[in-house]
Structures are given as structure tokens and as C-alpha cells.
Amino acid sequence: MIDATLPQLAGGLFLSDGGLETTLVFLDGVDLPHFAAFVLLRDYAGRERLQRYYRTYLELCASTPGAGFVLETPTWRANPDWGHLLGYDSSALERANIDAARLVSGLRDEWRSRLTGPVVLSGIIGPRGDGYMADEPSSAADAAAYHLPQAAALKKGSVDMLTAVTMTTSAEAIGIAQSAKAVGLPVAISFTVETDGRLPNGEPLREAMERVDADTAPAYFAVNCAHPSHFEACFADGGAWTTRIRGIRANASTRSHAELDVATELDIGDPADLGECYRRLRAPLPALNVLGGCCGTDDRHLRAIRDAWVRDRVT
Secondary structure, three states: OOOOOOHHHHOOOEEOOOOHHHHHHHHOOOOOHHHOHHHHHHOHHHHHHHHHHHHHHHHHHHOOOOOEEEEEOOOOOOOHHHHHHOOOOHHHHHHHHHHHHHHHHHHHHHHHHHOOOOEEEEEEEOOOOOOOOOOOOOOHHHHHHHHHHHHHHHHHOOOOEEEEEEEOOHHHHHHHHHHHHHHOOOEEEEEEOOOOOEOOOOOEHHHHHHHHHHHHOOOEEEEEOOOHHHHHHHHOOOOHHHHHEEEEEEOOOOOOHHHHHOOOOOOOOOHHHHHHHHHHOOOOOOOOOEEEEOOOOOHHHHHHHHHHHHOOOOO
């Protein structure tokens, strides 16, 4: 499944956005039922709000010579189970995923002349379950069948790749990789890890990655929805497997998922320290070059990450 046509596989710095849902809810006061940002696609005002969000990060990328951008769709919750809770049938979900892809495509057209690096459109596929907790056990085949309609809809919307984020089990990750292969798109797999560096179901990160690679090798792997202090120790022993990790979308907070779940206020942590955490990951993760944020992060964090990354380094 590895696709060498993706520009981020050739190296160079690629930025992305921050914590979309936490920014909208906690900083902008937007009501997101079930934390689903794709519902904003239903009307003009919602689409404008999403565009304003992405433009903040595109502006940051425009001020970073040579940097590319991975522009990801707001479709983390746009799958059948969450869609049902939000009143979307299969046809409406397909339309939402296509519309999301077209929204980011329009932004790429708008910003193409201002960016010096390539812009890659990434269709986001989230887990069937929560993303913080391990989902109910299911086979990779079941996961592939479940996620195939979303993968196909994002392909219709003309994304360049798919990215499975907040994966809590290797089985679901394998299923999404299989669905990506079925629709003919490269895919990145991004795992959620707990404070001990293991997936929520207890799988060690390395073993989960190796299981996915053995079945349907994705273009690359990433880690998201955890602070770097939760997973940097996983790489202490090195090994070829660490070269498969290209992306990090870390949480701003050092709190556990259980603590964040019950928090009533946003913990933005220390943006400067987070930037230094990313910079330290360059040594154990030699292929790392796709940098974004997850829960609690905004443009302040991405600016700090960018600044730390490019310090004393030619990108």
C-alpha cells in the first residue's frame, strides 16, 4: 500500500492543523454535537467557520519557506454509527464526506500560489468508537466493511490520501488500510496511546504497527491524541520500525485520557515546551516530517512546533 507519489515521503517539512474540535468547542464556543465537526458543512455559516479555522494554519505554512501542508478533512466522526446519532443516513453521510473533501480542495486552490511547498489533501477516518477508549473487539474484515463507504466517499471527493486517526486497536487500523487499498488510495495510520505508550487496548505501539505492516502496509504511521511524554520512551531501543513513523499530532496536555474526558476547561499546556518535545523526537524518529496537533492545540502550539523544528535546521 506504500505510495511513493505522496510528496511527504520524499522528506521536507510538512505542517498540518491543530485540535479542530477542541478549538471550535472550547475556544470559539461552537456547539458540536458528539464532537462532530462535519455537521458544520450543512450551511454556509458552518462552512465559513471551518474555512477560517484552516486558513489560520495555512497562513502559518505560508510564512514557512519550503514547507508543505497536509490539509485534512473535518470528517473524524463522519461514519455510520456517529452519523446515526446525528440523524445522518448513508446518503447524507456520503454527501458530507464528499463536501468535506471539496471544502479542503477549494482551500488548496485558494492558497496554492502563496505556499512554496505542496498541499496534500487527506481524508480523515476516525474510529467506530470513542477514540480514547478501546473499541469493542472486531475483526479486520468487519472494520474494512464498516469503513469502506466513507473511504469511497472521500475518494469521490478527490482527496489524495486517507488518514486513519485515533486508532485504538490494530484490527481496526488493518481494516481501514484494507478499505483504502480497495478504493485505490494511500493511507496513513495514526494510533492513540495511553500514558504508558500502549494503545488503549493494551497493545504495544511497535506490535500494533508491525501487525498492520504485515497485512497491508500503509504509506506511513503516526501517533496522535497523546502528549509526547506519553510515548517518547517507546523509541528508546530504536529499530527499523521507528523509520515508519512520519507524523505526530500530539495533545497539548500531559493529562491522561481519563482526566481529559472529565475536564470542563481546556488545558493548553505549554506550547513552547511542546515544540521542544517535537524537536527532541527528531533523533529517535529519523523519518518524522509531518507535524500537527491534536486535543487542546491551536495555532500557538503549531507556531511553537514550527519554530522549534526549523531552529538551526535547513528544511
